[in-house]
Amino acid sequence: MEMSHQSGAEAESLLRPDQRNAVVMPGHRQGRWDGADEKAPFLRNEPVKLTPAWEGANLPNDTLNLKDIAMDLAPPKDKWNLIYLTLIIHGLGTLIGWNMFITATDYFKKYKLVNEPDLSTNFLTYVGWASQIPNLAFNWLNVFVKIGGSLTTRIVWSLTMEVLIFVVTIILAMVDSSQWQVTFFWLTIVTVFLLNTFNAIFQNSVYGMAARLPPSYTGAVVLGSNVCGTLVSLLALAARGFQNLRTSAIYYFIGGMFVLLICFDTFFALPLNRFYRYHDTLQQRTMHVNPALAATNAAASPGKSRTPYGTIFLQSAIQLYNVFITFFVSLSVFPAVMEAIQPSEPGFLGDIFVTITCYLTFNFMAMIGNVTASLWQFPGPRLLPVFTTARLVFIPFFLLCNYQVKGRQLPVLIKNDWVYWVASALLGWSSGHGSSLGMMYVTRNVAPENASTAGMIGAAVLVSGLVGGITAGRAAPLLVSLALPARA
DSSP states (O other): OHHHHHHHHHHHHTSOHHHHHHHHSTTSSTTOTTSHHHHGGGSOSSOOOOOHHHHHTTOOGGGGSHHHHHHHHSOOOOGGGHHHHHHHHHHHHHHHHHHHHHHOHHHIIIIITTTOHHHHHTHHHHHHHHHHHHHHHHHHHHHHSOOOSOHHHHHHHHHHHHHHHHHHHHHHHHSOOTTOHHHHHHHHHHHHHHHHHHHHHHHHHHHHHHTTSOHHHHHHHHHHHHHHHHHHHHHHHHHTTSSSHHHHHHHHHHHHHHHHHHHHHHHHHGGGSHHHHHHHHHHHHHHHHHHHHHHHHHHHOGGGSSOOHHHHHHHTHHHHHHHHHHHHHHHHHTTTTGGGBOOSSTTTTGGGHHIIIIIIHHHHHHHHHHHHHHHOOOSOTTTHHHHHHHGGGHHHHHHTSSBOOTTOOSOOOOOOHHHHHHHHHHHHHHHHHHHHHHHHHTTTTSOGGGHHHHHHHHHHHHHHHHHHHHHHHTTHHHHHHSOOOOOO
16 A cells, blocks of 8 residues: 555656646546546446447347357257257147047047937038137238237147136046037037137247247248148047047047147246247347337338238239138038048948048148148249149039938949049148148238238138138038939
8 A cells, every 4th residue: 555655656746736736636627537537437337339330230238248149150059959849749739629629520420419410410510610710810810900918928828728628628528418419519619619719829829939930940830730630630540449439539638638738838948948048039139129120110111101901912812812712622621521421332441431531641641732832832823823723623523422421312423432532632732732832922922021911811811711611511411412403
């Protein structure tokens, strides 16, 4: 301390008289060494300005951390593809409810509704409406109204409600409903409606979660949804190993609930993964910067802030038609018509005829169609309407198969089971291939800033095709039961 005072005195002796006074008389003149003006630059809370470019970027505070900079230069990898596999599982979860109910037809028709032939015959049509109407409403609402809210809240609550609905479904399978089959039917339809309402929220949220990651992870969700139908068909085959339809249905629906519980658990495990955490933080940084940028753009060109829905519809109309007609044709015959087709040759594939030729074949080939569309973009945008429109021939083809034998007036012209099976495979493949190409082409003719809206419109049109096809399938039993005019 003495050396410090001595050094200060020596430094003071070297100053001119006016400078020496500046030190001796503190607090009133500039240039003092111990004044607030000298200390201020070293006491500021904001980060040091390294270069004008650094500060001009207006980056969030966590970017100033050198560890984060290193991660940006070498981002973490998806070790063992855990996140990719997780999103495949969530893709399975988005369609598990729909596939579980349409595949368990024997349980509903031959066990629970055995004494109600009218309800039994039209069961799949009612299930289709109850499943897709909430999906239709949610998707069109999402086109015009941007639905917000916490991603975690939406996923957790939607999954929780879906699991509870599966619990109710399992309880209904356990109880004896033979004396109140009509009540059971409407309880089932209500549970299907509620299940798919919450599933629409879950599905939308899963795609929002995948959007935080590289594009291939959105493809993982699509892959999972395509695998779902095949997996449920295999699960239905495995459930046939039980003694009766009641026990089979109980374990069958428990399997579906188990998939949803896995989705629930893996969602909470996502923040523990460095790869997911990195991309989540990266998106938060982008959201930190983009609001100001979006506000600036909106202020600079207020006339362009509104979404040009009419222009988007006109520019993508042909591809929207392709998407609609593809799903319209598919749902007109699958599953309502195809599950009612019986083998022309007695004993062909036995009791698993419908499960194999209808559900497993269609779902597996639709999955293959999605893969071929990603590898081979043919036909192109101009010729795709020819491909999708030609699929209309499938509707009369399957009606001319051995469909609805009881009360049928229309003659059966397709009597070869192998021909029917091949047609089922072609229906599935063309559905997956054509729908994937249509969705790919939807955004080609629109401006880049409208691509997201065009994609949402495409998804809404897709669901519209599903509902339209389900409604058209309702007329199939009437068409084949009409008496042909007698020849003169």
